[in-house]
Amino acid sequence: MSSFGLLAEYENPAQLYAACERVRDAGYTKWDACSPFAVHGLDKAMGLKPSTLPWWVLGIAISGSIFMFFFQIWAMVYAYPFILAGKPLFSIPAYVPCWYEATVLSACLTAFFGNWALNGLPRYHHPAFSSRSFARVTDDKFFIMIESRDPQFDATAAEALLKDTGASSVEELED
Amino acid sequence: MANAAPSTSLALPDDPNVRGDIVLEDPIEGREPLVRGDRDFHYITEAVCRGNELPLMKTPSTFVFGLLLAFAGFLLFGGYVGWLFWEGPGIWGNNNPVSWAWDIVNFVFWVGIGHAGTLISAILYLFRQKWRMGVNRYAEAMTIFAVICAASCVVLHTGRIWLDYFLFPIPNQMQLWPNFRSPLEWDVFAVNTYFTVSLLFWFTGLVPDFATLRDRATVKWRQLFYGALALGWRGSARHWVTYEKAYQILAAFSAPLVLSVHSVVSFDFAVSQLPGWHTTIFPPYFVAGAIFGGFAMVQNLIIPARAWLGLKDIITIRHIENMNKIILLTGSLVGYAYGMEFFVAAYSGNEYEGFTFINRAFGPYWWAYWIMLSCNVLSPQLFWFKKLRTNLYLSWIVAALVNTGMWFERFVICVTSLHRDALPSSWEYFVPRTEVLFLLGTFGLFLFLFLLFIRFFPVIAISEVKTILPQANPHWEGYAHAKGGH
Numbered sequence: 001m002s003s004f005g006l007l008a009e010y011e012n013p014a015q016l017y018a019a020c021e022r023v024r025d026a027g028y029t030k031w032d033a034c035s036p037f038a039v040h041g042l043d044k045a046m047g048l049k050p051s052t053l054p055w056w057v058l059g060i061a062i063s064g065s066i067f068m069f070f071f072q073i074w075a076m077v078y079a080y081p082f083i084l085a086g087k088p089l090f091s092i093p094a095y096v097p098c099w100y101e102a103t104v105l106s107a108c109l110t111a112f113f114g115n116w117a118l119n120g121l122p123r124y125h126h127p128a129f130s131s132r133s134f135a136r137v138t139d140d141k142f143f144i145m146i147e148s149r150d151p152q153f154d155a156t157a158a159e160a161l162l163k164d165t166g167a168s169s170v171e172e173l174e175d
Numbered sequence: 176m177a178n179a180a181p182s183t184s185l186a187l188p189d190d191p192n193v194r195g196d197i198v199l200e201d202p203i204e205g206r207e208p209l210v211r212g213d214r215d216f217h218y219i220t221e222a223v224c225r226g227n228e229l230p231l232m233k234t235p236s237t238f239v240f241g242l243l244l245a246f247a248g249f250l251l252f253g254g255y256v257g258w259l260f261w262e263g264p265g266i267w268g269n270n271n272p273v274s275w276a277w278d279i280v281n282f283v284f285w286v287g288i289g290h291a292g293t294l295i296s297a298i299l300y301l302f303r304q305k306w307r308m309g310v311n312r313y314a315e316a317m318t319i320f321a322v323i324c325a326a327s328c329v330v331l332h333t334g335r336i337w338l339d340y341f342l343f344p345i346p347n348q349m350q351l352w353p354n355f356r357s358p359l360e361w362d363v364f365a366v367n368t369y370f371t372v373s374l375l376f377w378f379t380g381l382v383p384d385f386a387t388l389r390d391r392a393t394v395k396w397r398q399l400f401y402g403a404l405a406l407g408w409r410g411s412a413r414h415w416v417t418y419e420k421a422y423q424i425l426a427a428f429s430a431p432l433v434l435s436v437h438s439v440v441s442f443d444f445a446v447s448q449l450p451g452w453h454t455t456i457f458p459p460y461f462v463a464g465a466i467f468g469g470f471a472m473v474q475n476l477i478i479p480a481r482a483w484l485g486l487k488d489i490i491t492i493r494h495i496e497n498m499n500k501i502i503l504l505t506g507s508l509v510g511y512a513y514g515m516e517f518f519v520a521a522y523s524g525n526e527y528e529g530f531t532f533i534n535r536a537f538g539p540y541w542w543a544y545w546i547m548l549s550c551n552v553l554s555p556q557l558f559w560f561k562k563l564r565t566n567l568y569l570s571w572i573v574a575a576l577v578n579t580g581m582w583f584e585r586f587v588i589c590v591t592s593l594h595r596d597a598l599p600s601s602w603e604y605f606v607p608r609t610e611v612l613f614l615l616g617t618f619g620l621f622l623f624l625f626l627l628f629i630r631f632f633p634v635i636a637i638s639e640v641k642t643i644l645p646q647a648n649p650h651w652e653g654y655a656h657a658k659g660g661h
Contacts, residue, residue, distance in 0.1 A: 014654035115421035123407035
């Protein structure tokens, strides 16, 4: 069994926040923090880039919107022209509701599926789940993982850093 | 978090079932804290999961009784739908347009209920109303179940149910696309989009809480059930970044849905040319009414549920009071709309419009109109008084009255306008025959789903409520002396 990395446990968000700043400044790249809720400002403390999700949503919502607009024109004016309720075949006001709903739907489906896809979920297993203490990550404990595939990973140095940041325990994770 | 000791917690009695109902003023802000007492993160987890983690065989008998009662209603629904399939909508007397109304009344009633959930989950989220965290999960669940009830009313009223797929833009044997210029087609799009988006939003919020239940599960089926639903969530900060962005985007798109769905439903009426329906006030009037009725339903569900589940420290009297304020506001807006309808009818000088409204208030259906008016406009006015809007029993009763009134509002709009429409041959005094069973059946379906939700799903957004505790902020002053703090 090769080593996946180190798992350090913290008691509260303040410790986690301070520790993340230390790990970030130490220059690690393949590491992660886990918490029961989204700790405010932790992305800055970790030096994370903003999510690319909004760009996906924007692109697909605009495409869905354009598609629905022209689809309505094609279906109403060309595929089977049929006057109903005296409305003209080409009538932008009457197209608005379905057009709008299709835009919302394509944006929301992208936001939903994009969220899981960008996060690599669903995922069957993760090395951290083999740690008993990690079960409280969804309750009241806070964790930092430094992975052994990080280019500057050195087990002793990383362990010393994590202990120095006030971790209540540091354990090794197996891959 | 023993170092956090707000002075308010000292006066609280130990029994958590009593505690939340005492109104204590926050000494600094003059308001009740969002989560009562000196609470740590673990308390939130325990308080919410306790109800879900009870072994199946130890489900309280009162709950089983309620579930069986709701299931009986659900069976009634199934039986009635079976009869409807067998006989066709003739069992509603649909030879006459007046009888068209009942299923539509139910549809508009149920779809309106859902709007409070979306308002809480989306609009209050965007406006950073932190009190929403305690009630959004319930309200979103209520939205989804209400839309299921609404959809079942509208799907079943088409007559040839097996041809319902004609409503969707899928190629069919007639080579004719649905008419995108028709309000009925707009409705198909609006309700389907609304349901889909609400479901995605709800599920996204649930995933971290499913992970909590997964990590605490001690029996195999729970580990599998919640493990599958949690999608392997591990609370990674890298995931939270995208997750929160997705949540914001879903909220941002749901917020206009709150306004658009019931506007489109009102177009079903407003775009027609029947006096009483053909009015431009309908979209805002319907939206206000939907939020009004929806909050009343939230109150009716949450007041008993918070007591029963022992969640009075998380869903406090402040939440109830805030929702009562929204009921007062939207109830007054609805009252304004009722008045404005009469004003427009008089001011337009159109005799057909004028007749319709005089007929509404003093015609054969006068009783429905006055039930609507007294329940919707008069009863919420009690909430001007703080003593009354913080009284749980009164809140529940007013909410029940509002629900009744909102059902009658839809009855008044549908039935009184139709029973004197342009063709005197279709004039009739509509008397429901078996349709009441249909309404009761949808209530059975709704409560059955809701009770299952309470039993198996986390009823409070655990990971969101934790963020409103003071110690969730890494820069909270209680941490100032901690090692490595700022």
